[in-house]
Amino acid sequence: MKKLSSNELAQRVLRCDRYAGARLISLLEDGNEDARHTLKLLYPHTGKSMIVGITGSTGTGKSTLIDHLIHRFRKSGKKVGVVLVDPSSPFSGGAFLGDRLRIQRHTCDDGVFIRSMASRGHLGGLVRTTAETIRIMEAMGAEAILLETVGTGQDEVEVIQAVQTCILVISPNMGDEIQALKAGLMEIGHIYVINKSDLEGSTQALREIEAVLSMKDHTDDAWKPKVVSTVASEGKGIEELVSAINEHHAYMNQSERIEGIRFQRAEYELGLVFKNELERLVLQELKRKGKKKKFIREICDGQTDPYTVVDEVLKNFLKKETPE
Amino acid sequence: MKKLSSNELAQRVLRCDRYAGARLISLLEDGNEDARHTLKLLYPHTGKSMIVGITGSTGTGKSTLIDHLIHRFRKSGKKVGVVLVDPSSPFSGGAFLGDRLRIQRHTCDDGVFIRSMASRGHLGGLVRTTAETIRIMEAMGAEAILLETVGTGQDEVEVIQAVQTCILVISPNMGDEIQALKAGLMEIGHIYVINKSDLEGSTQALREIEAVLSMKDHTDDAWKPKVVSTVASEGKGIEELVSAINEHHAYMNQSERIEGIRFQRAEYELGLVFKNELERLVLQELKRKGKKKKFIREICDGQTDPYTVVDEVLKNFLKKETPE
Numbered sequence: 287m288k289k290l291s292s293n294e295l296a297q298r299v300l301r302c303d304r305y306a307g308a309r310l311i312s313l314l315e316d317g318n319e320d321a322r323h324t325l326k327l328l329y330p331h332t333g334k335s336m337i338v339g340i341t342g343s344t345g346t347g348k349s350t351l352i353d354h355l356i357h358r359f360r361k362s363g364k365k366v367g368v369v370l371v372d373p374s375s376p377f378s379g380g381a382f383l384g385d386r387l388r389i390q391r392h393t394c395d396d397g398v399f400i401r402s403m404a405s406r407g408h409l410g411g412l413v414r415t416t417a418e419t420i421r422i423m424e425a426m427g428a429e430a431i432l433l434e435t436v437g438t439g440q441d442e443v444e445v446i447q448a449v450q451t452c453i454l455v456i457s458p459n460m461g462d463e464i465q466a467l468k469a470g471l472m473e474i475g476h477i478y479v480i481n482k483s484d485l486e487g488s489t490q491a492l493r494e495i496e497a498v499l500s501m502k503d504h505t506d507d508a509w510k511p512k513v514v515s516t517v518a519s520e521g522k523g524i525e526e527l528v529s530a531i532n533e534h535h536a537y538m539n540q541s542e543r544i545e546g547i548r549f550q551r552a553e554y555e556l557g558l559v560f561k562n563e564l565e566r567l568v569l570q571e572l573k574r575k576g577k578k579k580k581f582i583r584e585i586c587d588g589q590t591d592p593y594t595v596v597d598e599v600l601k602n603f604l605k606k607e608t609p610e
Numbered sequence: 611m612k613k614l615s616s617n618e619l620a621q622r623v624l625r626c627d628r629y630a631g632a633r634l635i636s637l638l639e640d641g642n643e644d645a646r647h648t649l650k651l652l653y654p655h656t657g658k659s660m661i662v663g664i665t666g667s668t669g670t671g672k673s674t675l676i677d678h679l680i681h682r683f684r685k686s687g688k689k690v691g692v693v694l695v696d697p698s699s700p701f702s703g704g705a706f707l708g709d710r711l712r713i714q715r716h717t718c719d720d721g722v723f724i725r726s727m728a729s730r731g732h733l734g735g736l737v738r739t740t741a742e743t744i745r746i747m748e749a750m751g752a753e754a755i756l757l758e759t760v761g762t763g764q765d766e767v768e769v770i771q772a773v774q775t776c777i778l779v780i781s782p783n784m785g786d787e788i789q790a791l792k793a794g795l796m797e798i799g800h801i802y803v804i805n806k807s808d809l810e811g812s813t814q815a816l817r818e819i820e821a822v823l824s825m826k827d828h829t830d831d832a833w834k835p836k837v838v839s840t841v842a843s844e845g846k847g848i849e850e851l852v853s854a855i856n857e858h859h860a861y862m863n864q865s866e867r868i869e870g871i872r873f874q875r876a877e878y879e880l881g882l883v884f885k886n887e888l889e890r891l892v893l894q895e896l897k898r899k900g901k902k903k904k905f906i907r908e909i910c911d912g913q914t915d916p917y918t919v920v921d922e923v924l925k926n927f928l929k930k931e932t933p934e
Contacts, residue, residue, distance in 0.1 A: 555916045565885055591653035593649060596883045596884050597887075
């Protein structure tokens with residue numbers, strides 16, 4: 287693709303050009319300045335999509351469930367975005383992609399946009415680019431966006447901030463999971479899926495989860511988390527899962543709850559953009575003057591420490607008083 | 611403990627007072643300003659310890675291995691620090707602590723300092739406080755520090771920057787692990803431990819890992835990763851593991867390599883302190899003026915976007931030109 291201006295790239299994304307979308311995401315991952323401007327142009331066209339998070343350990347069958355959900359959403363005429371977050375692959379750029387082949391076959395469908403996010407080895411990078419990728423998919427017209435995460439790292443706790451409906455996938459043969467749920471992880475799910483429910487122990491798992499959920503106090507208008515049993519490999523229980531998603535979506539939209547989620551998402555993104563810009567500006571500044579290496583040497587030699595260095599640099603960098 | 615001055619607290623930490631150490635870590639986690647000053651005082655007394663990272667999935671037996679390593683280091687007269695990084699527990703403040711009970715029993719020993727780091731729900735927090743906790747343990751006189759991580763999230767890739775010797779623990783019954791190693795995760799380990807080597811598949815796992823390692827080009831003076839088979843629950847192979855650690859430690863110290871690691875660690879910590887300070891200053895400022903909520907509302911209403919807000923705020927906050 288030849289070099290496009292920020293405006294041209296934005297126009298193409300809004301016309302649902304998948305190559306333009308993919309290109310913009312790559313530019314953002316590389317910290318490209320023009321790409322940031324393109325995002326500004328897209329921003330007003332975003333914020334209306336249904337965003338569903340699917341979280342669960344490797345081996346619980348998330349990918350197969352997502353495969354089914356893509357089908358269902360497509361059948362009801364919706365464009366679908368899929369964001370696969372894979373922070374386990376900082377070294378290789380995609381270690382566990384094998385079981386995602388099932389999802390990748392949808393790339394032939396013009397109404398499906400898929401992106402795997404691997405962390406780029408820099409703090410906050412994965413979280414920011416994931417949030418931006420969701421915005422880009424919204425700008426491309428995806429009415430439903432599925433965000434898959436493995437769900438244990440801090441990064442992943444961050445990325446699900448944008449999600450409206452959170453699905454937790456559990457497999458009955460993973461005892462640790464049930465224990466984790468008991469210990470409090472439970473709180474993030476709106477829908478709990480016991481996948482591979484043909485396996486031994488699934489009734490027990492179902493009973494345990496329902497017991498934990500029933501212990502929680504529920505005010506009258508609060509969402510009561512649903513538990514759905516599925517065998518994704520055979521397509522069983524998908525109907526019930528889709529109903530549960532739609533039900534939660536309706537619940538969210540019938541009240542001001544969706545506004546709360548949108549506020550939270552904007553707050554979260556504002557924080558990300560802030561941190562990213564600050565980091566970029568300061569580190570750039572340090573590097574430009576060749577001071578960074580000198581400071582680090584002095585820290586190593588015990589002449590100073592990081593706290594003193596930062597205090598000194600910031601004194602020169604920040605205005606003493608910010609104007610009103 | 612009554613309120614101590616920064617100086618008093620630093621003196622107590624240097625006298626190896628474990629309660630003072632624990633208190634300082636908690637203060638840092640809470641973002642306390644005085645604690646930052648205490649760290650400045652401690653910094654010159656740090657940087658000499660042996661820091662060993664132990665990384666592996668839940669269920670590979672890391673805790674049992676660490677239990678054995680603590681014993682060995684104690685027997686050779688070393689004080690030991692243990693930092694357990696558990697980003698899986700942002701919700702509960704410690705979901706998987708069950709299998710750490712084995713380690714916790716060492717808390718009766720005055721020469722062992724143990725700290726579990728759970729993420730505090732704010733980006734970069736876990737990474738910074740883990741780095742600071744290692745420094746504090748060094749200041750307390752820990753000659754060997756063991757850093758346990760689950761090893762998949764971005765945070766954990768960050769925290770092992772401080773580590774001199776990196777041990778990767780694999781269990782033969784975890785097929786995914788071996789696949790991940792093949793895909794590139796391999797590169798971070800100096801020592802590979804196949805724990806539970808009495809299980810079926812362990813010879814196969816050993817062969818596969820050695821095959822991957824042998825494919826790598828090695829210059830004459832480069833460290834050749836070691837592979838050690840253990841059955842930690844029975845204490846088998848621990849001798850070999852300790853030898854491998856000591857061998858790598860000697861290798862690191864016989865050359866300028868340790869200087870390289872120290873430079874990298876200082877660079878990494880400088881970056882963390884920078885980001886943390888900037889974030890604190892700017893977000894504090896935004897909050898103080900009550901502007902944050904107003905900005906977020908405007909973003910939600912589509913009147914502006916995070917990028918524009920950040921550009922405006924920073925324009926007022928940063929000096930246009932930093933003086934030489």
